[in-house]
Amino acid sequence: MNADAFFALADHLNAELHGAEILFSNLANESSDFVRLNRNRVRQAGHVRSTALDLTLIEGSRQVEGGCDLSGDPTEDQVRARRLLMRLRERLGHVPDDPYLSYSSERSESDRRGDARFPPAAESIGELVAAADGMDLVGIWASGDLAEGLASSIGHRHWHASASFNLDWSCYLEADKAVKSAYSGFDWDPATLRAKLAAMREGLHVMSRPARILEPGRYRAYLAPSAVAELMGMLCWGGFDLKSHRTHQTPLLKMARGERSFDPRIGIHEEHDRGLAPRFTSEGFPTPPRVALVEGGRFAECLVDARSGKEYGETVNAASDAPGSLGLDAGTLDTADVPGHLETGLWIGNLWYCNWSDPNDCRVTGMTRFGTYWVEAGEIVAPVKVMRFDDSLYHLLGDRLEDLTRERELLLSAETYDGRSTDSALLPGLLVSGIDLTL
Structure with missing residues (x-):
């Protein structure tokens, strides 16, 4: 039609x-x-x-x-x-x-x-x-x-x-x-x-080489955009919607109160103007081209849908209380140079089974997945046995963040439950000085 x-x-x-x-x-x-x-x-x-x-x-x-x-x-x-x-x-x-x-x-x-x-x-x-x-x-x-x-x-x-x-x-x-x-x-x-x-x-x-088995501990790591997408997905789970903030249930409560922050280079935005999702809500409200969620590592704005806007008297700026066109600002690291900057540590291609282990501290747990390798002297040398991580995003996006890649990857949702999804994320990779592996 x-x-x-x-x-x-x-x-x-x-x-x-x-x-x-x-x-x-x-x-x-x-x-x-x-x-x-x-x-x-x-x-x-x-x-x-x-x-x-x-x-x-x-x-x-x-x-x-x-x-x-x-x-x-x-x-x-x-x-x-x-x-x-x-x-x-x-x-x-x-x-x-x-x-x-x-x-x-x-x-x-x-x-x-x-x-x-x-x-x-x-x-x-x-x-x-x-x-x-x-x-x-x-x-x-x-x-x-x-x-x-x-x-x-x-x-x-x-x-x-x-x-x-x-x-x-x-x-x-x-x-x-x-x-x-x-x-x-x-x-x-x-x-x-x-x-x-x-x-x-x-x-x-x-992958054909013998897998490296790591002891629990903190390891220097690079997280590829697909792995970063899992972490951003956790933040989208109550991190940015107005109702979660007003009822003090958001995992970013300490950031909203000014007690914690991300690295100043972290900027997270809802990018309505990207082109996949419409610029209007089902209730007839227009949405702005861009909503700053985190700016300079500090909390900026909430996403406000029609019902939350009515309940709390705020201007509607989104069709949903979760980002549908999320973007994380790029850094200065060329992807091709990642192994050399990583030197020795983990290259994490994907994460899965992520969940909050302590939402009050913005702490996430999950498993490494496909394409996780051990890097030595700037070269990928062996696959790594599946490991569980448990760490706070205040560290991974904060005091342990070393750089973000200059290149960003556009990842579209593969969900088709109620038709093809228009959700997307534009994400760089992250180089961190440490991620905590627990088992």
């Missing part, structure tokens, strides 16, 4: 309203190619085309929500949408007042369409299979167009369209020995893909 068809459907529904009813119509449209690979061969390929309509019917301080799938046929879609509207009207009289009901009462319009350049899925996968010849590769490819629309009886008319690709894969040597990589974005570059596969071949060569 394109923008004109959506707005025509919304106008039809608005004409069906009674009295003081207010209607918000939200559309999610997806046209995606999915390919699953195993042993470097295509095992499953398909195309998904879906359109979902969500309606919010409001009268006074009451609201009800509901959704339905659309077929693409205008006549049939009008029938489905009208039936949904009638069911919502039947429910509206039976719900209590909502004290945190919040929506924009000001008319607004926007039309944003992202620019992307990547070949059809078949061509991209053909390049991947050819470049990974001889490797035991398993992974998933997702690409295509996403669109979101908002229309209301108040006068909101917003449309956001984007296109992207996301390749998430691992290459196995044997048993649990594997390396993992990802390549995603808007512009496809075969040279970038080949470089990532070449790095994976080198990693598998190292």
Whole structure:
């Protein structure tokens, strides 16, 4: 469904309203190619085309929500949408007042369409299979167009369209020995893909050596962007939303109080202008291009969604209480120079099973995963047996931080539970003087 068809459907529904009813119509449209690979061969390929309509019917301080799938046929879609509207009207009289009901009462319009350049899925996968010849590769490819629309009886008319690709894969040597990589974005570059596969071949060569078993303790380390993503994911879990701060449940409470801080080079932002997620909320509020969450190592702003904004009297600046387009500022270290600067220590490619071990101290625990190596004299010499770490982000992003890489990697979410996710993170790698391994 394109923008004109959506707005025509919304106008039809608005004409069906009674009295003081207010209607918000939200559309999610997806046209995606999915390919699953195993042993470097295509095992499953398909195309998904879906359109979902969500309606919010409001009268006074009451609201009800509901959704339905659309077929693409205008006549049939009008029938489905009208039936949904009638069911919502039947429910509206039976719900209590909502004290945190919040929506924009000001008319607004926007039309944003992202620019992307990547070949059809078949061509991209053909390049991947050819470049990974001889490797035991398993992974998933997702690409295509996403669109979101908002229309209301108040006068909101917003449309956001984007296109992207996301390749998430691992290459196995044997048993649990594997390396993992990802390549995603808007512009496809075969040279970038080949470089990532070449790095994976080198990693598998190292994996064939006897694994180094480390004793618990503190080790100098480099955390690649994929590992940093896991740490940022923990911060997104209650670190930046207004409600967690006002109820003193945020893991950054000591920072918010001015008792602790990150390194002054740490800047964390919600970058709404990156292009994947829309610049409007489902309630009609526009979002700013950028929200500073941490600036100069100190807490800056909270993310405020519509309901928290109403509850605490703050201006809405996000569609959700968790970042969807997170960015961590770059540093000055060239990625190619990391082994030399690391000298002796750990190269951590990925982390998993992360959780808070002491949220009051912003302390995270988790396991090392694919592509973790021991480095000596600036050279990667051996894989490392899986280890558990337990350390505070006040150290890893604070007093033990030595540098961040100049290059940042764009990592798109591979989640597809309710359609392809628009969440993303733009992250550098971290060089730290120590990370605590516990077992």
